Amino acid sequence: MAKAPKSAISPTRAENYPEWYQQVIKAAELAEVSPVRGCMVIKPWGYAVWENMQRALDGMFKATGHVNAYFPLFIPMSYLEREAEHVEGFAKECAVVTHHRLEPDPDGGLRPAGELEEPLIVRPTSETIIGETYAKWVQSYRDLPILINQWANVVRWELRTRLFLRTAEFLWQEGHTAHATREEAVEETYRMLDVYADFAENWMAMPVVKGEKTADERFPGAVDTYAIEALMQDCKALQAGTSHFLGQNFAKACKIQFLDEGGTQQFAWTTSWGVSTRLVGGLVMTHSDDDGLVLPPKLAPKHVVILPIHRSDEERARVLDYCRTLRDALQAAPWSGGTVEVELDERDLRGGEKVWQHIKRGVPVRVEVGPRDIAADSVFVARRDQSPKDKGSIARSEFVASIGDVLDDIQSTLFERARAFRDEHTRTIDDPADFEAWFRDGPGGFASAYWSEDPSTQERLKALKVTARCIPIDTADDTGPCVFTGAAGGRRVLFSKAY
Amino acid sequence: MAKAPKSAISPTRAENYPEWYQQVIKAAELAEVSPVRGCMVIKPWGYAVWENMQRALDGMFKATGHVNAYFPLFIPMSYLEREAEHVEGFAKECAVVTHHRLEPDPDGGLRPAGELEEPLIVRPTSETIIGETYAKWVQSYRDLPILINQWANVVRWELRTRLFLRTAEFLWQEGHTAHATREEAVEETYRMLDVYADFAENWMAMPVVKGEKTADERFPGAVDTYAIEALMQDCKALQAGTSHFLGQNFAKACKIQFLDEGGTQQFAWTTSWGVSTRLVGGLVMTHSDDDGLVLPPKLAPKHVVILPIHRSDEERARVLDYCRTLRDALQAAPWSGGTVEVELDERDLRGGEKVWQHIKRGVPVRVEVGPRDIAADSVFVARRDQSPKDKGSIARSEFVASIGDVLDDIQSTLFERARAFRDEHTRTIDDPADFEAWFRDGPGGFASAYWSEDPSTQERLKALKVTARCIPIDTADDTGPCVFTGAAGGRRVLFSKAY
Numbered sequence: 001m002a003k004a005p006k007s008a009i010s011p012t013r014a015e016n017y018p019e020w021y022q023q024v025i026k027a028a029e030l031a032e033v034s035p036v037r038g039c040m041v042i043k044p045w046g047y048a049v050w051e052n053m054q055r056a057l058d059g060m061f062k063a064t065g066h067v068n069a070y071f072p073l074f075i076p077m078s079y080l081e082r083e084a085e086h087v088e089g090f091a092k093e094c095a096v097v098t099h100h101r102l103e104p105d106p107d108g109g110l111r112p113a114g115e116l117e118e119p120l121i122v123r124p125t126s127e128t129i130i131g132e133t134y135a136k137w138v139q140s141y142r143d144l145p146i147l148i149n150q151w152a153n154v155v156r157w158e159l160r161t162r163l164f165l166r167t168a169e170f171l172w173q174e175g176h177t178a179h180a181t182r183e184e185a186v187e188e189t190y191r192m193l194d195v196y197a198d199f200a201e202n203w204m205a206m207p208v209v210k211g212e213k214t215a216d217e218r219f220p221g222a223v224d225t226y227a228i229e230a231l232m233q234d235c236k237a238l239q240a241g242t243s244h245f246l247g248q249n250f251a252k253a254c255k256i257q258f259l260d261e262g263g264t265q266q267f268a269w270t271t272s273w274g275v276s277t278r279l280v281g282g283l284v285m286t287h288s289d290d291d292g293l294v295l296p297p298k299l300a301p302k303h304v305v306i307l308p309i310h311r312s313d314e315e316r317a318r319v320l321d322y323c324r325t326l327r328d329a330l331q332a333a334p335w336s337g338g339t340v341e342v343e344l345d346e347r348d349l350r351g352g353e354k355v356w357q358h359i360k361r362g363v364p365v366r367v368e369v370g371p372r373d374i375a376a377d378s379v380f381v382a383r384r385d386q387s388p389k390d391k392g393s394i395a396r397s398e399f400v401a402s403i404g405d406v407l408d409d410i411q412s413t414l415f416e417r418a419r420a421f422r423d424e425h426t427r428t429i430d431d432p433a434d435f436e437a438w439f440r441d442g443p444g445g446f447a448s449a450y451w452s453e454d455p456s457t458q459e460r461l462k463a464l465k466v467t468a469r470c471i472p473i474d475t476a477d478d479t480g481p482c483v484f485t486g487a488a489g490g491r492r493v494l495f496s497k498a499y
Numbered sequence: 500m501a502k503a504p505k506s507a508i509s510p511t512r513a514e515n516y517p518e519w520y521q522q523v524i525k526a527a528e529l530a531e532v533s534p535v536r537g538c539m540v541i542k543p544w545g546y547a548v549w550e551n552m553q554r555a556l557d558g559m560f561k562a563t564g565h566v567n568a569y570f571p572l573f574i575p576m577s578y579l580e581r582e583a584e585h586v587e588g589f590a591k592e593c594a595v596v597t598h599h600r601l602e603p604d605p606d607g608g609l610r611p612a613g614e615l616e617e618p619l620i621v622r623p624t625s626e627t628i629i630g631e632t633y634a635k636w637v638q639s640y641r642d643l644p645i646l647i648n649q650w651a652n653v654v655r656w657e658l659r660t661r662l663f664l665r666t667a668e669f670l671w672q673e674g675h676t677a678h679a680t681r682e683e684a685v686e687e688t689y690r691m692l693d694v695y696a697d698f699a700e701n702w703m704a705m706p707v708v709k710g711e712k713t714a715d716e717r718f719p720g721a722v723d724t725y726a727i728e729a730l731m732q733d734c735k736a737l738q739a740g741t742s743h744f745l746g747q748n749f750a751k752a753c754k755i756q757f758l759d760e761g762g763t764q765q766f767a768w769t770t771s772w773g774v775s776t777r778l779v780g781g782l783v784m785t786h787s788d789d790d791g792l793v794l795p796p797k798l799a800p801k802h803v804v805i806l807p808i809h810r811s812d813e814e815r816a817r818v819l820d821y822c823r824t825l826r827d828a829l830q831a832a833p834w835s836g837g838t839v840e841v842e843l844d845e846r847d848l849r850g851g852e853k854v855w856q857h858i859k860r861g862v863p864v865r866v867e868v869g870p871r872d873i874a875a876d877s878v879f880v881a882r883r884d885q886s887p888k889d890k891g892s893i894a895r896s897e898f899v900a901s902i903g904d905v906l907d908d909i910q911s912t913l914f915e916r917a918r919a920f921r922d923e924h925t926r927t928i929d930d931p932a933d934f935e936a937w938f939r940d941g942p943g944g945f946a947s948a949y950w951s952e953d954p955s956t957q958e959r960l961k962a963l964k965v966t967a968r969c970i971p972i973d974t975a976d977d978t979g980p981c982v983f984t985g986a987a988g989g990r991r992v993l994f995s996k997a998y
Contacts, residue, residue: 035578035631036619039571044647047568069546072538073621073652073668074594077601077609079534087609091601095573096611097621098597100656102576102590110576110586112595112618114656119611120535122572122596122621133533133540148543153572153652157599157613169572 007290008360017234022163024284027360028293031163031280038161038168042277045361046164048301049280050171054151056203056298057173057275060195066147066175071130073153074120079128082253086127089220093157095122095168122155127221127246127272130176131254138178138258138268145188146178154276164281165238165499172276178256178268182247185269189245192273193226196241204279205296205415206230206286207422208240209446209494211470214453219272223247229469229494231422232285235443237469237496240282243273281499286418293362294384296414297407302343304330304403305363307354309370320346322374326367326396335404337411359388364410365403366391385410385417422446432460432484435495439464444497448472450490452482460484461495469494506789507859516733521662523783526859527792530662530779537660537667541776544860547800548779549670553650555702555797556672556774559694565646565674570629572652573619578627581752585626588719592656594621594667621654626720626745626771629675630753637757637767640679644687648674653775663780664737664998671775677755677767681746684768688744691772692725695740703778704795704914705729705785706921707739708945708993710969713952718771722746728968728993730921731784734942736968736995739781742772780998785917792861793883795913796906801842803829803902804862806853808869819845821873825866825895834903836910858887863909864902865890884909884916921945931959931983934994938963943996947971949989951981959983960994968993 006012009027013020025031030046042050058068074097080087097120099112123129134146151173161167175192179185193210200208208228218225222244229237251257251267260266287294297303308323310316327342343363345354351368358366368380368391379399382391383406425445429435438447444466451457451468461467475492482490505511508526512519524530529545541549557567573596579586596619598611622628633645650672660666674691678684692709699707707727717724721743728736750756750766759765786793796802807822809815826841842862844853850867857865867879867890878898881890882905924944928934937946943965950956950967960966974991981989 034571034628036571036573036575036628039573041571041632042569044566044568048566050569051567067543067547068550069543070541070549070670072533072535072540073654074535074538076535080601081609087601091609094600095596095619096598096601097594098611099595099618101593102579102586102595102620110580110590112597119598120594121601129533129535155572171569 008292008356009290012290013233020290021281021285024288024292024360025163028284028362030284030293033163036168038158040163040167040169042171045301046280049283049295049299050277052299052301053199053203053279054173057195057199058149058151060199061149061173061175064191064195066149066177068150069148070150070152071126071133073123075123075126075129077119077121079132080121082128083221083249086221086250086253090124090156094124095155095157096120097122123152124154124156125272125274126150126152126154126174126176127250127270128254131250131256131270134176134178134268134270135254135256138256140259141180141261144178144180144258144268145184146176147188148177149173149175162281164277164284166278170277172274174272174274177271178251179270180258180260180266180268182269185247185271186245189224189226189243189271189273192271193228193241193243196228196243196273196275199275200228200230200240200279201415203296203298204283204286205298205411205418206240206282207415207419209470209472210474211472211494212476213242213470214451214468214493217468219244221246221249221253223249226473227470230282230286231425231446231496232282232499233421234285235425235445235497237446237494237498238278238282238285239469239498240279241273241275244271246270246272287414288362291388292360294414295362295364297364297411298337300341300362300364302341302363303407304340304365304367305343305345305358307345307351307358307366307368309351309368315371319369319371319374320344323369326369326379326400329400330403333400333403335407337404337407340403340407359384364407367399383410385413430480430483435483436460436464439466439497447495448475448492449483449495450480451493451495452485452487452490454482454485454487457482457484465497466495467498469496469498507791507855508789511789512732519789520780520784523787523791523859524662527783527861529783529792532662537657539662539666539668541670544800545779548782548794548798549776551798551800552698552702552778553672556694556698557648557650559698560648560672560674563690563694565648565676567649568647569649569651570625570632572622574622574625574628576618576620578631579620581627582720582748585720585749585752589623589655593623594654594656595619596621622651623653623655624771624773625649625651625653625673625675626749626769627753630749630755630769633675633677633767633769634753634755637677637755640757640759643677643679643757643767644683645675645677646687647676648672661780663776663783665777669776671773673771673773676770677750678769679757679759679765679767681768684746684770685744688723688725688742688770688772691770692727692740692742695727695742695772695774698774699727699729699739699778700914702795702797703782703785704797704910704917705739705781706914706918708969708971709973710971710993711975712741712969713950713967713992716967718743720745720748720752722748725972726969729781729785730924730945730995731781731998732920733784734924734944734996736945736993736997737777737781737784738968738997739778740772740774743770745769745771786913787861790887791859793913794861794863796863796910797836799840799861799863801840801862802906803839803864803866804842804844804857806844806850806857806865806867808850808867814870818868818870818873819843822868825868825878825899828899829902832899832902834906836903836906839902839906854887858883863906866898882909884912929979929982934982935959935963938965938996946994947974947991948982948994949979950992950994951984951986951989953981953984953986956981956983964996965994966997968995968997
């Protein structure tokens with residue numbers, strides 16, 4: 001006799017985590033591989049999650065004084081060359097436009113024609129093209145600061161891609177600011193790191209560590225790079241957002257200069273910061289389980305799905321009527337997160353199939369309503385953060401009155417659960433043997449250890465497939481003997497395997 | 500003695516309309532030419548207008564049952580070739596990616612490397628890549644309809660570009676739907692044309708004519724193209740949005756097939772429809788005057804600007820205090836268009852300079868507040884749809900109570916003014932000499948005339964620089980003798996010079 005599957009997603013996380021990730025995305029209809037190498041199609045449910053992320057982040061950017069604008073998709077090849085580290089960092093993975101039309105090929109079909117005088121790069125990031133523009137806008141200290149964000153698509157020609165986590169084209173936002181002083185630019189760098197951490201924890205319910213990147217993990221051209229790092233359920237870290245203090249590097253490369261209050265010509269100080277559709281991958285890996293996607297209510301496109309149950313046409317009319325009233329009541333119910341979005345699923349599908357679709361798609365609350373519930377004026381409720389078997393009857397009025405609290409509770413439960421997992425898999429380690437054992441003998445996680453950044457230690461990390469994730473801001477001043485070399489003055493670094 | 504300029508924008512519309520257009524965009528800080536050929540930088544004020552357009556349209560798309568998704572930026576060259584008219588229409592103006600990295604050039608600098616096996620086209624429109632995807636999604640009639648919209652950037656390598664109206668890269672939305680029947684697809688095509696007309700008239704305050712395109716103006720690959728056409732102040736028409744009935748052309752090219760209820764394999768029927776940042780250009784040309792941009796309140800990023808007037812520090816504190824209270828009261832005031840967005844301009848600039856900046860940027864209502872106004876508990880108000888000299892004192896409480904009505908009145912005044920202009924410059928013409936005179940001797944406008952679409956008449960139109968804009972839906976059944984050939988059965992076509 002064939003054994004019934006124990007979960008909706010196969011394989012489970014324990015069986016094969018990377019494959020489980022792909023299957024969750026497929027079952028939840030978030031995205032799929034496109035026919036274009038390395039590019040994905042973001043399907044409506046996945047895009048709705050991204051739209052919610054955009055809306056929340058955009059509000060936070062505006063609340064911190066930023067405005068949106070839009071800069072060209074293309075960057076002249078010569079612009080990239082202006083900042084040496086920058087071009088080094090991006091030259092190996094960029095899409096190059098060389099022609100501006102197609103013409104009939106004598107062998108049949110078409111071929112590129114109209115060669116450009118200078119090739120154009122499809123932006124992998126926009127520091128240079130935006131820097132060139134700021135140079136025109138800035139003359140005096142009165143023109144500063146410039147606080148602009150852009151929502152855009154970017155292309156980095158990755159060889160190994162993975163839905164949301166690493167794709168040739170992805171969607172993101174990139175903030176680019178210019179300031180009169182170093183202090184202001186540093187302050188901005190930290191401010192946006194804080195915004196990202198706030199968003200990750202309070203919207204995504206994904207706990208993060210804020211920290212400075214070690215020298216070899218910096219953004220190409222940055223003086224300092226800061227990041228938020230989260231721990232996924234396979235104990236690998238995900239860099240979920242970065243904020244760069246660019247010093248005067250790009251201001252010098254692009255000639256962003258201004259007359260200060262004393263009449264002296266100065267170079268501006270710039271920052272850039274970004275998060276991308278990679279966050280959707282982080283969301284999936286932080287909360288989802290072996291039954292599919294789990295969404296924190298504050299980012300879920302729908303919060304409640306109502307599933308009418310009926311056997312006859314007469315029942316159907318009566319049940320749907322009751323369900324519509326329930327939907328309207330829920331949509332009018334107060335919730336700290338805004339409007340409660342309700343889907344009434346009237347599709348003519350088997351009940352079990354329907355329920356499992358919504359479980360796999362991660363809708364936070366499911367409500368079943370049949371004739372018996374109506375008779376009792378109650379509803380049958382299940383929460384996505386609990387087992388599919390944990391469902392129970394509750395008076396309709398009580399359910400409507402409590403929906404806001406239920407959604408808040410799911411949001412905080414998901415966060416606490418993820419934080420407990422992260423804390424369980426974080427260890428302070430001062431002994432090299434313990435360090436190796438942590439990553440070799442168990443699932444690993446975050447290891448907090450003093451490190452000298454001595455190049456000789458890189459081989460040991462490489463052998464473990466471990467990288468320095470960041471120097472956490474909370475313990476930035478904490479120094480001690482390097483876990484590998486024993487040299488004094490090592491900084492507390494968070495290590496882990498990573499995406 | 501130098502003559503004082505009579506208006507804030509030079510040249511005026513009458514003096515040089517195309518140059519006036521560029522100067523309005525510059526003075527209002529909407530956009531500028533970028534260093535990348537044919538691409539523009541959309542500046543924060545211009546982008547905020549586009550964001551408001553997006554928000555309104557997105558709500559209308561969702562209200563008509565559509566969802567958003569995202570498809571790849573790149574289209575394999577072979578995809579374009581699948582629909583013969585489609586490739587013919589776009590091959591001459593597309594950006595072609597041929598390489599995926601840069602390498603050091605022995606002569607210095609960099610050069611493209613890593614040639615792709617198949618060139619990729621930066622999407623000029625997405626029928627083919629989306630069609631390929633729909634073909635995978637659709638098996639049964641139960642999978643239809645698919646009602647998806649995408650907000651994206653597209654590239655068409657135009658030789659002669661103009662900010663917003665015609666740029667190599669532009670932002671747009673493209674709806675792509677697939678249906679089980681011809682009737683449903685036709686209905687969708689009309690529905691979205693109506694949505695565009697509704698948006699143009701009720702948000703942009705821009706009157707439009709809905710109509711069908713004549714055969715030679717159709718979208719490449721479409722069976723029927725419908726458009727909304729608006730008349731600009733120079734009496735040229737602007738095609739402001741299009742909705743295409745694609746029949747089964749793309750379904751056949753991309754193999755979008757399904758089993759119908761009777762179990763027969765069928766090709767789907769598809770539509771596509773789009774509007775772009777070109778609408779911002781239409782907005783500028785419809786309402787702006789010789790003092791700069793004029794914005795309909797429903798799309799203005801700010802509705803009221805408060806300008807504090809003070810001479811001493813003591814006055815400053817008192818005036819700002821009063822202004823902040825006023826701002827809060829205005830922002831809480833009821834308005835059919837939503838929240839009243841108020842800017843309190845505290846910048847340390849000469850009063851006149853400040854006022855003129857806001858006039859040029861098109862803020863609908865300006866309020867000046869000085870110590871004398873405070874003493875009388877009144878404010879000094881000016882409307883952007885009236886002369887800069889028409890300003891007057893009004894009791895503060897009355898102003899706050901009426902702000903919603905004032906904004907509604909500005910919105911409808913702008914629409915009525917534009918409609919009166921359009922109607923004044925529209926004429927029904929049945930005589931060929933009148934037709935030529937209309938476009939040759941006066942400013943022209945819309946000429947409504949019977950036309951046979953006979954190729955022999957194209958030369959006459961070309962000589963006048965006139966094109967057939969559309970066959971208005973309202974008079975679609977009206978036929979008569981062709982204005983040029985006298986042949987019976989001509990349809991009522993709207994002609995004009997056009998952008």
